[in-house]
Amino acid sequence: MAEEAHVLVLDIFNRFDLEIKAGRSGIKNKITVSDIKRPGIELAGFWEHFYPERINLIGTTELSFLRGLDENVFIERIDEYVSYDPVCIIVARGEEIPKYLLKRAEDKGIPILSTKITTTRFSSMLLNYLEEKLAPLTVIHGVLVDIYGIGVLIKGESGIGKSETAIELVKRGHRLVADDIIEIKKIGELRLSGSAPENARYFLEMRGIGIINVKTLFGAGAVKHDSPINLAVRLEKWVEGYDYERLGLDDHKTEIMGLEIDEIVIPVKPGRNLALVLEVAAMNYRMKTMGYNAAVDFTENIMKK
Structure with missing residues (x-):
């Protein structure tokens, strides 16, 4: 116990x-x-x-x-x-x-x-x-990356490409917080904070290569000790014919430790640049928090026409 x-x-x-x-x-x-x-x-x-x-x-x-x-x-x-x-x-x-x-x-x-x-x-x-x-703590599987100051939790089944996407994001100037095992603390009643277990901090597993130390390979600026969790991204295999979100008018949520955070589903298929997609998702999330919703703006423009 x-x-x-x-x-x-x-x-x-x-x-x-x-x-x-x-x-x-x-x-x-x-x-x-x-x-x-x-x-x-x-x-x-x-x-x-x-x-x-x-x-x-x-x-x-x-x-x-x-x-x-x-x-x-x-x-x-x-x-x-x-x-x-x-x-x-x-x-x-x-x-x-x-x-x-x-x-x-x-x-x-x-x-x-x-x-x-x-x-x-x-x-x-x-x-x-x-x-x-003294915050309550839980452990989940996934990858946590800081993208433009937004804590993005990447989820998905094993082998979907979470770690590879994280490395590509690091190469683009963003920071890895945790890979595979994420310790999440509920701080107060409104905030979630994620970090890696101390013995696994800054390490990342890439299939075919093995374990790498992101801090050693890319420098101290490529990693972050902890990060708030603002947005969840679930990667799943692209299913032909499935009606994926096109406008972004509907808000989807996921619950962690009794708190709801925004979640988006990203379909994955060969050739898709997931790092770029996640960058856009993080920037779009930031714009929403600042009061601007592109989907609503687009719809209103269509209605005016």
Whole structure:
């Protein structure tokens, strides 16, 4: 069974160059959720929906509230706070941390880190980092290529020509992301990102030749570590008499990890320049995202005539 995705408090410490104030023994605590908690209402005494597995972010507001409490109430709230064993506490703006909180965190092994960045800004940075690192992941077969900044996922049955098309695209100045095995992460609720497994990164299989290293052969500019997945292209053998899309008025979608992305079907037959077709598909997709649809424009021109 695969281990649950996680990052360590140590990873956060290193990534954002934080200062550790207490609880160094908990620096290898595992963080498994991307949500962040600002424990304002909890410090006011309401603990019903407190989730200690979330990183706790404390700013000026929370500390001002704590400093205004009666000493006995303050001690009671801190004791209850640390009793839940929050995975990590980060204090923003370089604020001075109450000594009693530092002492109790040290006793319990709860890491308290400090940053000089403002609370809102750091919250945004941390959330983006955690969503990327802890994003749900799936593995699919295909080829992922960056064409004019558009992440194009090439699908199709074995031997249809996916890898050969990718190499031709690389020769035309585009970048290979992954061949054969693609690890796809769902980042947030609206974005898919694809990359190659670390042990297969930049390698590509060509039948009759074998495994090649695209980075070694074509240079660092021919590869890319990861890419958003914007468009899916399914290659399939040309069937004579089949009514393939001619105008492009109908939008087709494919679903990956609960998200729908645009998909087009490209029929394959000898002599067809697939790399050129995919370049045009990527450029046409970009024009659609900018609000221009050539098929609709063409149809409207015909209707006007």
